[in-house]
Amino acid sequence: MGSILIKTSVPGPKSLEIAKVRENYVASTLESLAPFYIKDGKGAVVEDYDGNRFLDFTGGWGCLIVGYSPKRVVDAIKEQSEHYIHTDFTSIPYEPYVKLAQMIAERAPGDFKKSVAFFNSGAEAVENAVKIARGYTRRKGIVVFDRAFHGRTLLTMTMTHRAIPYKYAFGPFASDIYRLPYPNPHRNKFTPRDFERLLLDSVYPEDVAAIVIEPIQGEGGFNLPPQGFLEEIRNITEKYGILFVADEVQSGYGRTGKFFAIENWGIAPDLIALGKSIAAGLPLSAVVGNKKFFDALPKGSLGSTFGGNPVACRAGIEVINIIEEEHLLEKATYIGKIIKKRFDDMQKKYPVIKEIRGLGAMCALEFIKDGDRWEPDPETCGKVIQDALKNGVLLAGAGLHKNIIRLLIPLVITDEELNEGLDVLDRSIGDVTKQ
Ligand SMILES: Cc1ncc(COP(=O)(O)O)c(C=O)c1O
Numbered sequence: 001m002g003s004i005l006i007k008t009s010v011p012g013p014k015s016l017e018i019a020k021v022r023e024n025y026v027a028s029t030l031e032s033l034a035p036f037y038i039k040d041g042k043g044a045v046v047e048d049y050d051g052n053r054f055l056d057f058t059g060g061w062g063c064l065i066v067g068y069s070p071k072r073v074v075d076a077i078k079e080q081s082e083h084y085i086h087t088d089f090t091s092i093p094y095e096p097y098v099k100l101a102q103m104i105a106e107r108a109p110g111d112f113k114k115s116v117a118f119f120n121s122g123a124e125a126v127e128n129a130v131k132i133a134r135g136y137t138r139r140k141g142i143v144v145f146d147r148a149f150h151g152r153t154l155l156t157m158t159m160t161h162r163a164i165p166y167k168y169a170f171g172p173f174a175s176d177i178y179r180l181p182y183p184n185p186h187r188n189k190f191t192p193r194d195f196e197r198l199l200l201d202s203v204y205p206e207d208v209a210a211i212v213i214e215p216i217q218g219e220g221g222f223n224l225p226p227q228g229f230l231e232e233i234r235n236i237t238e239k240y241g242i243l244f245v246a247d248e249v250q251s252g253y254g255r256t257g258k259f260f261a262i263e264n265w266g267i268a269p270d271l272i273a274l275g276k277s278i279a280a281g282l283p284l285s286a287v288v289g290n291k292k293f294f295d296a297l298p299k300g301s302l303g304s305t306f307g308g309n310p311v312a313c314r315a316g317i318e319v320i321n322i323i324e325e326e327h328l329l330e331k332a333t334y335i336g337k338i339i340k341k342r343f344d345d346m347q348k349k350y351p352v353i354k355e356i357r358g359l360g361a362m363c364a365l366e367f368i369k370d371g372d373r374w375e376p377d378p379e380t381c382g383k384v385i386q387d388a389l390k391n392g393v394l395l396a397g398a399g400l401h402k403n404i405i406r407l408l409i410p411l412v413i414t415d416e417e418l419n420e421g422l423d424v425l426d427r428s429i430g431d432v433t434k435q
Helices: 013-025 071-083 095-107 122-137 154-159 192-202 229-240 261-265 291-295 310-325 328-349 378-390 415-434
Strands: 038-042 045-048 053-056 114-119 141-145 177-180 208-213 243-247 271-274 285-290 353-359 362-370 396-398 404-407
Touching: 053 415, 071 310, 095 114, 095 285, 095 310, 114 122, 114 291, 122 141, 122 154, 122 208, 122 243, 122 271, 122 285, 122 291, 177 192, 192 229, 208 229, 229 243, 229 261, 285 291, 310 328, 328 353, 328 362, 328 415, 362 378, 378 396, 378 404, 378 415
Parallel strands: 141 177, 141 208, 208 243, 243 271
Antiparallel strands: 038 045, 045 053, 114 285, 271 285, 353 362, 362 404, 396 404
16 A cells, blocks of 8 residues: 555645635745645655645655654654753753764864854855855855855845745845856856856956855756866865855755765865754754854854754754664665656656756756757646645745756655655656646
């Protein structure tokens, strides 16, 4: 028997009751992919209040590398809560903060001393990486890329590319942000060697504090840098005294088969922003990087009331233990191979799939109407997501044009569940494209 089980219409009666209350009280701008309300989650499977079961291939938008509610994380959260839930590390310090900082620092790439500071969200981590870079260099400029996603606070919203809906009338935006093209074989002829010229066309490099880049773009559609691109950026940051900041909020923590995505390129960034999966879904994010950058800032210049909350840090310690004891880095590579093979088969059957890409378990399909003009097909993509949902699988869309499906599967998924979910995706593409 499979793990998917659809017993009622979706949403079922119990979910509909909650939805009615939501209509009256919850801000209408909040959109949910699922029309049902979750009652339980285990591994990659969620169950709603009406007893329907689904496979969650969005993994809570990439936060559940270790799956829903793993026992040792739950136990650590319970145990920690019974001692103390909060102090604020700048009021009374506590060991879980120190221990998790040590665990992350010891795993971060680079032959130099590292420091770690904790925050609450990915956006906050990126924003603090920018503060550290500006504070250290005393420069203002921040370079970002086409199709980047860095968050929704004022600064990170400015750094994010996609305007609709993220930037809706929310300006004025932050200043000193320079956006450069991201190499894309279908849309520009930009090669890694062009990067320095493009940078010099846009800004004096001596004014640039940091280049912030996702080693693999997440929200932008799992775009991989072409060979030599990240290396070229690293060369340029060294040449001009600019900090290399890797935004690994989505790509980090094992999803690519390495603990840090940037390790796939053998690069040691100056600073790395982490978030999403680092505490199994509790709000926790971090900046890890060269100690000298943190040491250059005045005491008290970074912080946050809840940042590095003890319960979240205890969860974070268990996340790393699970990744290592359950060999989830190897599992990411293994899962990626299964997905790649299944995607290849789908591409052969369905011409609307024009590109498959990814690294490790970070895999995506791109839907294109016209291959010559590389015209995105968000309609087919949206219909496939809806059809798969009806049949028990939650899928995440991506891309500036919403024509990409990206998989953010919990790495603890079983082979049977993975294949069951991919069967649904395969059938949904077939059903939608034959209509
Ligand atoms: C690469 C990247 N950076 C930053 C963020 C922002 O994280 P948060 O939503 O936790 O603020 C995200 C969220 O999707 C992300 O994917």
